[in-house]
Amino acid sequence: MEFDCDGLLFAPIFYEDSVRFLAEYEKKNIPVVMIDSNISEENKHAYVGQDAFQSGYLAGRLISFAVKNERQVLIFKITREIESTSVYLQRIDGFYSYFKDHDELTNFKFSEITIKDSGIDQLCLEMFKGINSVFVPNSRAYIVARFLEENNIKGVRIIGFDLLNENIEYLNKGIIDFLINQRPEEQGYMGINYLYKKLVLKETVEDVHYIPLEIILKENYLPSKK
Secondary structure, three states, rough: OOOOOOOOEEEEOOOHHHHHHHHHHHOOOOOOEOOOOOOOHOOOOOOOOOHHHHHHHHHHHHHHHHOOOOOEEEEEEEEOOOOOOOOHHHHHHHHHHHHHOOOOOOEEEEEEEEEHHHHHHHOOOHOOOOOOOOEEOOHHHHHHHHHHHHHOOOOOEEEEEEEHHHHHHHOOOOOOOOOEOOOOHHHHHHHHHHHHHHHHOOHHHHHOEEEEOEEEHHHHOOOOOO
């Protein structure tokens, strides 16, 4: 809080801590641009990132493809002890909303399981009994994929987020079917570009810029060149 600066680029990882931090930082009256998660009420600050609700909605559409028989869908919440981010909840809300908006999809049944990030050994075979699809609303899809591989469970479609190395490993193995990429490098670049235009060029800048939703499959994944 004592750090003196002209602008702030902020990735609010922990929701409650970030809300308190932002509330205090507003007293400095400097431009703030958030990336990854938009936790600002009534859009008080600029935001560069995905529309979390729409990304969950998209995941629902992907789950619905090519399904004729009854399908049991498991929403697998793998969270940190203090994680309750709004983006996480918005994705789940968007996921359910897709099926509410398409009431012809009557052959889908839903269940939810929550485990702590520190307790991944809590996974058991009973959790996946009769399950056809798994939606993991954060970057931890690889944890489910690893369990399915170790227990030789096949035929379960998995959808998750983010191009973590662990997720890519199971995407290439064909265990994770879809990853929704948030383009984190582009978010950081555009966040700094926003502050540059606002502070240096004194230009009028749009306060909200949504990054396009990018669907990554095994067939179209291209490693980034660094």
